[in-house]
Each structure stands twice: as structure tokens, then as C-alpha cells.
Amino acid sequence: MITIELNGCKQGVPPGSSVSDILALIGSNGKNAAVLVNEKIVRPENRSTVFLHEGDRVEVLVFAGGG
Amino acid sequence: MKETVSKSWFLPEEDNRHQYNFEFMDLLPLGSYTFSSRLILGTGKYSDIRTMLDAVRASGAELVTVALRRFNREQMEDDLFGPLSEIGGITLMPNTSGASSAAEAVRAAHIARELSGSPFVKVEIHPNPQHLMPDPIETFEASKILAGEGFIVMPYISADPVLAKRLEEVGCASVMPLGSAIGSGQGLKTSGMLDLIIRESTVPVIVDAGLRSPGEAAAAMEMGCAAVLVNSAIAAAGDPVAMAGAFSLGVVAGRRAFTAGLMPKSGHAIATSPLTSFLGKEP
Numbered sequence: 315m316i317t318i319e320l321n322g323c324k325q326g327v328p329p330g331s332s333v334s335d336i337l338a339l340i341g342s343n344g345k346n347a348a349v350l351v352n353e354k355i356v357r358p359e360n361r362s363t364v365f366l367h368e369g370d371r372v373e374v375l376v377f378a379g380g381g
Numbered sequence: 382m383k384e385t386v387s388k389s390w391f392l393p394e395e396d397n398r399h400q401y402n403f404e405f406m407d408l409l410p411l412g413s414y415t416f417s418s419r420l421i422l423g424t425g426k427y428s429d430i431r432t433m434l435d436a437v438r439a440s441g442a443e444l445v446t447v448a449l450r451r452f453n454r455e456q457m458e459d460d461l462f463g464p465l466s467e468i469g470g471i472t473l474m475p476n477t478s479g480a481s482s483a484a485e486a487v488r489a490a491h492i493a494r495e496l497s498g499s500p501f502v503k504v505e506i507h508p509n510p511q512h513l514m515p516d517p518i519e520t521f522e523a524s525k526i527l528a529g530e531g532f533i534v535m536p537y538i539s540a541d542p543v544l545a546k547r548l549e550e551v552g553c554a555s556v557m558p559l560g561s562a563i564g565s566g567q568g569l570k571t572s573g574m575l576d577l578i579i580r581e582s583t584v585p586v587i588v589d590a591g592l593r594s595p596g597e598a599a600a601a602m603e604m605g606c607a608a609v610l611v612n613s614a615i616a617a618a619g620d621p622v623a624m625a626g627a628f629s630l631g632v633v634a635g636r637r638a639f640t641a642g643l644m645p646k647s648g649h650a651i652a653t654s655p656l657t658s659f660l661g662k663e664p
Contacts, residue, residue: 374451
């Protein structure tokens with residue numbers, strides 16, 4: 315296992331996990347989410363080919379209510 | 382005894398000369414977009430998504446704000462993108478709420494555009510949660526950068542005519558001064574400054590924050606505001622959906638009053654009925 319930071323929390327994931335794997339892990343279909351790895355946006359078409367490494371910071375963001 | 386009134390006092394039914402044309406074109410231009418509704422709706426604070434969606438529909442709003450938040454599996458209902466996409470004719474305007482600096486706001490705007498595909502961004506930078514007053518320096522910096530990148534920038538600001546002009550000069554599509562503090566329901570406390578901003582601006586002035594009633598929305602529109610942005614007043618109403626409809630009417634009434642031209646104010650009474658030649662009095 316490697317450890318990444320997912321939405322601010324430490325998370326163990328199998329080595330070789332892609333961004334798509336992480337989205338599946340947390341139960342997001344990814345369609346309505348923006349993903350950043352180490353502050354860089356990972357576009358939907360690249361999510362299955364961007365792989366995570368020890369210490370990577372992953373943010374998964376959605377739209378919530380706001381004024 | 383029931384009173385009857387002669388029909389002849391009224392216009393014949395087929396004569397609609399004096400009926401108001403509610404379909405006249407009075408579009409709100411924002412960047413390269415135009416909107417027929419001048420009520421912009423916030424989506425926060427609703428008790429549930431269904432009520433929020435019904436309120437959006439009842440309001441007739443075409444521009445709707447949303448906020449970026451971390452995905453949380455325990456709060457899947459927070460994800461509004463899918464449900465809002467089901468409403469036709471809606472353009473999303475993500476805000477940068479949560480940002481406390483220009484750099485954070487710019488970053489949030491980029492992420493939001495990636496997610497929404499919308500060029501609109503409401504620049505909202507309020508570092509102090511106690512009063513939520515917008516930071517003018519960071520707001521100016523972020524707005525300047527984002528306008529330069531082609532965003533349709535709608536900055537939330539204090540009612541400051543100097544800042545409003547500077548934001549206009551760096552390419553903001555509108556300025557959105559507050560009526561009073563966010564969520565306070567204190568109404569148009571800043572009306573004097575709003576009046577100055579409206580007089581000086583060449584971009585639409587949109588009152589954002591503080592409104593409590595449709596009457597206040599109408600008053601803002603009568604002053605010459607191009608639109609109003611409302612969230613708490615509808616979401617926290619007893620019946621949010623009904624209140625959304627009421628705000629829609631208030632905004633339309635205020636806008637029609639503004640375009641019709643309000644009568645001049647007078648410091649003294651001016652009679653509407655003749656005061657002379659009354660029942661035996663000398664002319």
C-alpha cells in the first residue's frame with residue numbers, strides 16, 4: 315500500500331492506483347467532480363492514465379449549495 | 382343591497398390597448414450573454430435539494446450560483462451539479478467562497494470552470510467569518526486576473542463606488558455590491574452608496590446580499606440596479622418556493638417601474654384634484 319492525502323485525510327491505496335481507481339474507491343462516479351493531483355487539474359479523459367504515488371495530494375471537488 | 386356598477390365604465394373586453402405587454406424585451410447583458418430574468422439565485426441553505434430545485438424553477442432565474450466543496454461520501458446530497466443540470470435554461474455561476482486570497486480565488490475559479498464549463502465566476506473573498514465583508518484588495522487582484530483570462534467576472538464587493546469603477550476598468554462584466562451583510566436580512570442599508578455606484582457604472586450593478594423581502598428587491602430595481610442576487614431570503618423563508626415566486630414578481634415590478642420612469646420627488650404637496658371652483662366658492 316502507498317499513502318496519499320485524499321481531501322485532506324491520509325488514505326492507503328494499492329500501488330499503481332489511478333485517479334479513476336480513487337474515484338471508484340470513494341464512491342464518486344467522477345462525472346460531477348473535479349479532480350486535482352498535487353494542485354493540478356486532471357481532466358476526465360486522463361483520469362485512468364494518471365497514477366498516484368506516495369504522498370500525492372488528491373482533491374475531489376463537487377458543486378454544493380452557495381450564494 | 383348589492384351594488385352594481387355599469388359595465389360602461391370599463392374598457393370593452395376586446396379592447397386591450399391598456400393591457401401591459403409583459404413580453405417586451407428588456408434583456409440583462411452580462412459579458413457576451415443575455416438573460417431575460419433579472420433575479421439571480423443562490424442555492425445555499427435550503428432544507429433539501431428538491432425544495433431548492435422547485436425554488437429555482439419558481440423564481441424563473443436563469444443564472445444560479447453554486448460553491449465548490451470537497452466530495453463527501455456521507456453527504457452525497459451536497460452534489461448539486463447533476464440535479465441543476467436537469468433544469469433547462471440554467472447557467473451556473475460558481476463562486477469562490479472559501480477563498481481568503483486572490484490566489485485561492487483564481488484557483489477555485491479554474492477548478493469551477495473545469496467542472497461547470499461556465500465562463501461565469503462570482504469572485505467572493507471574505508476572510509473574516511464574523512462579518513463576511515469582502516476583501517477589496519484581494520477581490521480586485523483576483524478579478525483583474527480572471528477578467529484577463531476571459532472569465533465573465535462578477536465580483537461581490539462592499540458598496541464602494543471607487544472600487545466598483547476600478548473593477549469595471551479591469552474588465553469585470555458587472556459589479557455586485559452588498560445591500561447589507563450576507564444572510565443578515567437587513568435590506569438596503571447601503572442605498573446611498575448603491576445610488577452613486579449605479580450613477581457612475583457602465584456595467585450592470587447587481588445587489589448581492591442582505592435582501593429580505595421582494596419589496597426590497599423591487600426598491601433596488603427601482604433605483605436602477607440591473608439585477609439582484611438572492612439566497613437566504615428565499616431559502617430561509619417559511620415557504621421558499623412561494624417566496625421565490627414573490628421575489629420574481631418584485632424584481633419584475635421594480636424593473637418595470639424603473640424603465641417607466643418614477644415621478645420626480647417634491648418637497649411640498651401638489652394637488653391631484655382641482656382646489657378651485659368648488660361648490661359655490663369663487664374661482
